[in-house]
Amino acid sequence: MTWWWAILGAGIGCYLLKLAGLSVPARVLERPLVERIADLIPVALLSALVAVQVFASGTHLTVDARAAGLAAAVVALLLRAPFLVVVVVAALTASLLRVVFPGW
Amino acid sequence: MPDPGRDQLPERRAIIRDGLGVGVATGLYGVSFGAVSVAAGLSVLQTCVLSLVMFTGASQFAIVGVAAAGGAPVSGAVTALMLGTRNTLYGLKLAPLLQFRGWRRPLAAQLVIDESTAMSVTRESTAAARTGFLSTGLAVFTLWNLFTFAGAIAGNLIGDPRTYGLDAAVGAAFLALLWPRLADRGNRVVAACAAAVALGVVPLTPAGVPVLVAGGVALLAGLLTRNAADPTEIPAP
Numbered sequence: 001m002t003w004w005w006a007i008l009g010a011g012i013g014c015y016l017l018k019l020a021g022l023s024v025p026a027r028v029l030e031r032p033l034v035e036r037i038a039d040l041i042p043v044a045l046l047s048a049l050v051a052v053q054v055f056a057s058g059t060h061l062t063v064d065a066r067a068a069g070l071a072a073a074v075v076a077l078l079l080r081a082p083f084l085v086v087v088v089v090a091a092l093t094a095s096l097l098r099v100v101f102p103g104w
Numbered sequence: 105m106p107d108p109g110r111d112q113l114p115e116r117r118a119i120i121r122d123g124l125g126v127g128v129a130t131g132l133y134g135v136s137f138g139a140v141s142v143a144a145g146l147s148v149l150q151t152c153v154l155s156l157v158m159f160t161g162a163s164q165f166a167i168v169g170v171a172a173a174g175g176a177p178v179s180g181a182v183t184a185l186m187l188g189t190r191n192t193l194y195g196l197k198l199a200p201l202l203q204f205r206g207w208r209r210p211l212a213a214q215l216v217i218d219e220s221t222a223m224s225v226t227r228e229s230t231a232a233a234r235t236g237f238l239s240t241g242l243a244v245f246t247l248w249n250l251f252t253f254a255g256a257i258a259g260n261l262i263g264d265p266r267t268y269g270l271d272a273a274v275g276a277a278f279l280a281l282l283w284p285r286l287a288d289r290g291n292r293v294v295a296a297c298a299a300a301v302a303l304g305v306v307p308l309t310p311a312g313v314p315v316l317v318a319g320g321v322a323l324l325a326g327l328l329t330r331n332a333a334d335p336t337e338i339p340a341p
């Protein structure tokens with residue numbers, strides 16, 4: 001599968017998932033088990049994405065400037081900073097650290 | 105559902121203003137998606153198609169993250185689709201409130217995302233819900249796509265994205281999306297387990313797979329808490 005196929009397939013798939021929600025009678029999916037798992041999937045995936053995005057480098061685990069960026073993001077979130085500020089604070093922290101410690 | 109008359113015009117204005125505010129904040133953030141996407145090796149056109157067709161931030165960042173890590177396209181696609189399932193849930197909650205029928209429904213469907221749901225699901229009338237949904241959804245859609253394009257062009261010009269900490273920005277973006285859901289204690293346990301499982305699998309599997317394996321934590325947790333009293337509600341995104 002090339003990236004074009006992945007982009008188009010997943011893109012159209014994501015649209016159909018949205019349309020299904022608006023179209024399918026609520027009874028079909030509104031079962032406690034299905035609802036609970038559907039609620040937990042974004043929690044598990046987003047948390048895993050944070051971990052992998054910050055601490056993985058290929059198939060190695062590593063702690064570098066990204067971890068400092070994440071710590072800064074946590075502080076920003078605790079201070080109830082808006083989304084964009086959180087992201088910029090993390091990027092700035094990592095980029096400034098790399099100025100001080102090149103290659104980190 | 106009661107339909108608000110003209111006397112509720114100020115409320116309507118306030119809803120639209122809030123929707124546009126959310127749209128600007130979220131749309132601006134499209135710059136970072138555009139820049140990260142081209143840095144991951146996708147073309148400007150591929151980046152813009154993602155924002156137009158997929159149009160759901162977490163899924164877009166996920167597929168781009170797999171590309172950046174050198175993972176297989178199919179891993180990226182599956183992760184994006186799994187994250188996209190929460191929009192189905194949003195749609196289920198929104199359908200009786202928005203009451204879109206006929207040709208409007210397939211058009212409205214593309215706008216079912218975290219932000220438009222949050223700005224409409226709490227409204228008390230169909231008219232107010234539609235106003236919140238459409239103003240937020242259309243503002244985010246327009247600005248997200250414009251700023252994706254701007255970010256993709258800029259990303260091609262700035263060189264190594266690490267210099268600007270763009271790689272750290274992606275982790276922060278996922279955390280910001282996750283944050284509201286961490287208010288719940290059960291969710292915190294699931295999040296911690298999923299992160300641990302993903303990191304444990306990193307040395308053993310190709311890029312993109314660890315996140316999918318961590319998705320299994322959600323399945324397991326759902327099955328294990330089968331007898332828990334009340335099914336969880338969708339947290340405000």
